[in-house]
Amino acid sequence: MIEQIKGRLAAGKGKYALVVSRFNDFITSKLVEGAIDCLQRHGAGDEQIQVAWVPGACEIAIVAKRLAESGRYVAVLCLGAVIRGQTGHYDAVCQQVVRGVGQINYDTGVPTIFGVLTCDTLEQAIERAGTKMGNAGADAAMTAMEMAHVMEQVR
Ligand code: INI
Secondary structure, three states: OOOOOOOOOOOOOOOEEEEEEOOOHHHHHHHHHHHHHHHHHOOOOHHHEEEEEEOOHHHHHHHHHHHHHOOOOOEEEEEEEEEOOOOOOHHHHHHHHHHHHHHHHHHHOOOEEEEEEEEOOHHHHHHOEEEOOEEHHHHHHHHHHHHHHHHHHOO
8 A cells, every 4th residue: 555645734733933024014914814813723722823023025034944943833934925016126035035935944844834925016915815816824824734744744
């Protein structure tokens, strides 16, 4: 019989850290709500969830890395919203956060989930923050729970 490793969609007993940027907090606060709601509906208690706020997407990775390194969390969720709009450094911000968050996974072995919206317009971000296209924070929470259980099984 083929052994198959699959992650359960349940919060389990571990702790989850959320790192959230305040920039575009009209959007990111909805991502946090979505993530917390999803974790709670999958069995997480308040004591299993910690939220750290940072100024912008560029600051997410440094805090996420510290939390992942602490060994206290089964997963770290990175939530933010980078919106092209009028800003000239959209690409630079996106690049920094994508690379930074991705690297944490390999450096620490703790699933560090990319829940940062990268959108051309505010409307696109709104669509992904609890309206037409769902909630990227809730999606990140689902990924975090699944990965936490996969990692538990491949110890
Ligand atoms: N930070 C974001 O989280 N989203 C953005 O859309 C954004 N834009 O457009 O500039 C943004 N910039 C700030 C950046 O993340 C840092 O906080 C800042 O550069 C200080 O390091």
